[in-house]
Amino acid sequence: MESFWKKEENSTEIQNIRILNNEKVEKSKLFLLEIEDEINLKIEIENMVYFSKSDNIFDSVVELRKKLELKNIYLLCNASVINVYPSGMQKEFGGTKAYKLQMGKQATLSDVVDIFDYDSELKIGSVKEQEEFLKVG
Secondary structure, three states, X not given: OOOOOEEOXXXXXXXXXXXXXXXXXXXXXXXXXXXXXXXXEEEEEOOEEEEEEEOOHHHHHHHHHXXXXXXXXXXXXXXXXXXXXXXXXXXXXXXXXXXXXXOOEOOOHHHEEEOOOOOOOOOEOOHHHHHHHHHHO
């Protein structure tokens, strides 16, 4: 399987990603640059550039999603799925893995997904919907 990210010479990693832009599926490029302990993400959509940064990949994706949601744009990846969320350890170690959660059920290793993969069977939602699912789940 091909690696999700493509390295550029300046250490920026690039990935083609699909987005839902006002109900229309489009292709875009997501740029990731790690500077010291900070994860920086950038995406350009319709000549607008959106940035985010955090100390871990998942939280940086969440910050980017919050900005995109204001324009009715959603990343089509598992990080945007309502019932996908990483454990504290998954976030702390900076990986791209998270659990696909189910109400009333303990997550297991078979529930681990990559946040940048996309399972079209799962429901994409807002950051708020994802946080609410986490609280009640």
